[in-house]
Amino acid sequence: MAESNLQILLRRRPKGEPVPEDFEIAETPVPQPQPGEVLVRAQYLSLDPYMRGRMSDAKSYSAPVALGAVMEGQTAGEVVASTVEGFAPGDTVLGGFGWQRYSCVQPGRLFKIDPKEAPLSASLGVLGMPGLTAWVGLEDIGQPKAGETVVVSAASGAVGQVVGQIARIRGCKVIGIAGGREKCEFVTEVLGFDACIDHRGDLAAELDRHCPQGVDVYWENVGGAVQRAVFPRLNDHARMVMCGMIAEYNDVEPRPGPNLMAAVRKRLRIQGFIVSDNGWPRYPQFRQEMLGFMAAGRMAWREDVVEGLRNAPTAFIGLLKGSNFGKLVVKID
């Protein structure tokens, strides 16, 4: 193989908004698999908001990426060499191989999939970590019941798309929140939400208009002004699924949150979760159910595909500002 192993490293920890200089592009030799290892060439890399946390050394649920190390991330690719029984060149695999073209991995970190079931990149989105996140959070915390009103922030994003469609399948009225008219049209016309509110408009008035019965489940991807608008509209016994607060990830000082007396008065359940805690053992059940929804034409999705690994840093910086439209993936050249 004359090809090199292209890698994106963390050069330094961002202060506030990341900039391209926080990353470093490296070219190294393609690694050789040792006994017990599989050499994988990644074809797609998933870019997700949680990666901002990994760039920081603030205490979090997971250790940060070390300075000079390859950025972490989920990938889908192909086995090119194997010393391990059960994995052969040409096999399609998923795993967390990071922002790089090649990696040598042990089979316990590989998940073999049938590439005929769905396009490969879908296994990083609707059928991947973001889809599983949506499914687990609704199952464990949101628990939407038919007839309830569900509000989903970042509705056109990787997680939001799936949350809203599952809630619709469960018989809920689903209102999305997204940035700009194009995204909102996609959310109603392609994903089939009942309505979608542009958060750049009069969010409070639009919430009142579309949620006259209040909000029973709020899926929180965003924080900031969107959280401030939705929180007072939560109904008694509402569930607030704390998945992320992307609007605040670049904050240097945390903003104040809502007064929690409402949690007593309205018996709110405000609960966070991380899909890696207990999600993956349920992946087969999730994947089967989602493939069923897809086969029945009840699960649409949109990807924002960036060509070339060298463009990953800029694409990721844009993700934190909402510049992507749909699940952001990088097609690795």
Next chain:
Amino acid sequence: MAESNLQILLRRRPKGEPVPEDFEIAETPVPQPQPGEVLVRAQYLSLDPYMRGRMSDAKSYSAPVALGAVMEGQTAGEVVASTVEGFAPGDTVLGGFGWQRYSCVQPGRLFKIDPKEAPLSASLGVLGMPGLTAWVGLEDIGQPKAGETVVVSAASGAVGQVVGQIARIRGCKVIGIAGGREKCEFVTEVLGFDACIDHRGDLAAELDRHCPQGVDVYWENVGGAVQRAVFPRLNDHARMVMCGMIAEYNDVEPRPGPNLMAAVRKRLRIQGFIVSDNGWPRYPQFRQEMLGFMAAGRMAWREDVVEGLRNAPTAFIGLLKGSNFGKLVVKID
């Protein structure tokens, strides 16, 4: 009966801290039971923080007391006349008969108890609504596991006393927070908590000293500065049982709360509840378990008994400032 029916009415809605002039003392004739009614003379009235909410017409989980109406409240008393089978003069009963000496009630709103099981006033505290609140909140939300650290605010109060003792019985390390040395000594020496922190001291440093492993369950009765000190010390997967925020009940404008990104990062569960939602059907199970703890000498309690119904308003105003020491009840003259 020459005696009158002494009643405390809501004269006007308080602005901020209630004052005695917000209440009105009335003397009316003793009511006569109609067919299907029982005449009860109350012996004890329970005074509880939630009553501040009932004085206000802000939207809440329960309708406010109407102006000119008798203040709401739980009472324990004796049947003096009955037209209903199953209730006879001399029977001991519990019910929500309000801040008054006599009331005519229908049997569905009466709960007959055996006065030999425990002192009558205990059925308004450790065996009453506050005790049931503690039991239900731990059962449904706090779910303390042996070895975990549980922090209880307002630890010497009606609910806090029971929360901490149940958590100790479940094998937890229990740290109370109370106001002043006398209350703290009671919490450790009589109730048997592992430690008690005076919130007038250096709360943050004392929390660090007594909770070196962080906090797994925080029982929130108080809000304000206590909440601000405990919140950052919550562990991953901690539960915050939102029972009340008494330090903020007289606020005219709500204070900001904690930034909720911690709920994602630490997978917190922040959940409120109201015992009347689903607590009372479980009262028999609760009462049996509590009587067992009491018989085994594992459940202590302290009451602050105020003599005379006319003193109820002043006692209630003091309750909101923490002037009481133990479960506040009024002995009705």
